[in-house]
Amino acid sequence: QPELSGDFRKIMTWADRYRRMKVRANAETPLDAKTARDFGAEGIGLCRTEHMFFEAERIVAVREMILAEDKAGRETALAKLLPMQRGDFKALFEVMAGLPVTVRLLDPPLHEFLPHSDAEIEEVAKASGLEPAALKARAHKLNEFNPMLGHRGCRLGITYPEIYEMQVRALMEAACEVAKETGETIVPEIMIPLVAEVKELSTLKVRVDAVCKAVLVEKGQDMTYLVGTMIELPRAALTADKIAVEAEFFSFGTNDLTQTTFGLSRDDAGSFLPAYQKQGILEQDPFVTLDQAGVGALIEMAATKGRSARANLKLGICGEHGGDPDSIHFVEKLGLDYVSCSPYRVPIARLTAAQSALSVNK
Numbered sequence: 418q419p420e421l422s423g424d425f426r427k428i429m430t431w432a433d434r435y436r437r438m439k440v441r442a443n444a445e446t447p448l449d450a451k452t453a454r455d456f457g458a459e460g461i462g463l464c465r466t467e468h469m470f471f472e473a474e475r476i477v478a479v480r481e482m483i484l485a486e487d488k489a490g491r492e493t494a495l496a497k498l499l500p501m502q503r504g505d506f507k508a509l510f511e512v513m514a515g516l517p518v519t520v521r522l523l524d525p526p527l528h529e530f531l532p533h534s535d536a537e538i539e540e541v542a543k544a545s546g547l548e549p550a551a552l553k554a555r556a557h558k559l560n561e562f563n564p565m566l567g568h569r570g571c572r573l574g575i576t577y578p579e580i581y582e583m584q585v586r587a588l589m590e591a592a593c594e595v596a597k598e599t600g601e602t603i604v605p606e607i608m609i610p611l612v613a614e615v616k617e618l619s620t621l622k623v624r625v626d627a628v629c630k631a632v633l634v635e636k637g638q639d640m641t642y643l644v645g646t647m648i649e650l651p652r653a654a655l656t657a658d659k660i661a662v663e664a665e666f667f668s669f670g671t672n673d674l675t676q677t678t679f680g681l682s683r684d685d686a687g688s689f690l691p692a693y694q695k696q697g698i699l700e701q702d703p704f705v706t707l708d709q710a711g712v713g714a715l716i717e718m719a720a721t722k723g724r725s726a727r728a729n730l731k732l733g734i735c736g737e738h739g740g741d742p743d744s745i746h747f748v749e750k751l752g753l754d755y756v757s758c759s760p761y762r763v764p765i766a767r768l769t770a771a772q773s774a775l776s777v778n779k
């Protein structure tokens with residue numbers, strides 16, 4: 418855990434007097450959440466739930482679910498994951514003690530979850546009782562040439578409805594239980610990733626609402642929750658007025674928005690970006706410092722269009738740029754409500770947000 422000196426705390430307190438934007442952190446483990454809070458984070462802006470499924474006992478159940486023959490098979494696998502996922506969310510709500518927590522529903526490139534060897538197929542066969550050859554054939558069919566542009570984000574939620582239903586149930590059960598135990602008011606924020614078309618969001622929202630309602634009836638509790646979306650594809654930014662009709666908040670996923678606006682793989686950019694920077698074609702790495710002319714213009718358009726459709730739309734940024742000073746300055750000018758960054762960048766974000774507020778509003 419970070420050791421914070423008295424001087425550090427004093428400077429941060431001064432900065433906070435001038436800051437307008439909230440500073441949240443990207444965190445999915447209780448330890449990261451605790452670190453973020455120690456650094457002064459005022460909530461979790463992005464909990465990437467896919468990171469919760471890679472532990473040995475979980476990944477087999479995930480594979481079992483993806484490769485199941487039918488809905489019943491998927492539900493059997495998901496029933497194994499539900500209590501673990503509920504525990505994950507309870508731990509986060511406990512650390513965050515009533516501060517806002519945005520949970521993003523599953524967004525893996527599917528290939529990360531597929532079995533990669535015969536031994537992994539065997540494990541799934543053992544857990545599910547299905548034939549290895551059949552599992553292998555299904556895994557082969559799900560393989561994609563371009564997974565980052567493929568079956569990920571909400572597309573997975575649309576085609577495998579039970580996954581998001583399990584996650585929303587786990588989340589709402591956890592929120593109800595922690596609220597009851599602590600007496601805190603918890604307002605879970607449920608975030609749908611990689612939306613390009615408003616019908617993806619409206620379709621999923623109906624399912625999310627149905628699960629939330631069912632859990633609240635079962636628990637005999639009342640609880641407000643928000644449903645919102647990532648804006649991380651150019652089409653989402655261009656149609657943000659339509660999307661805002663269905664979304665209570667937008668969080669700008671500038672990692673994917675940079676990737677898709679430039680048509681530049683976020684995983685392979687190292688191959689030629691240094692040459693581009695050397696020759697002055699690009700001044701900065703756009704995955705580090707927000708490209709204001711292109712990606713920034715899309716964010717500005719989406720913010721304006723979104724607010725035109727919903728005046729109280731909450732706006733944040735949760736890509737890596739949320740912890741980058743130039744980018745923070747840019748989103749202050751747009752009047753975003755919060756930035757969300759890695760826990761260790763929270764102090765920088767607090768300081769920069771204060772500087773930005775002072776220079777933008779002077």
Ligand code: PEP
Binds near residue numbers: 736
């Ligand atoms: C993003 O795309 O900016 C984002 C925050 O999501 P991820 O990095 O998990 O794709």
Ligand code: MG
Binds near residue numbers: 670
């Ligand atoms: Mg993304």
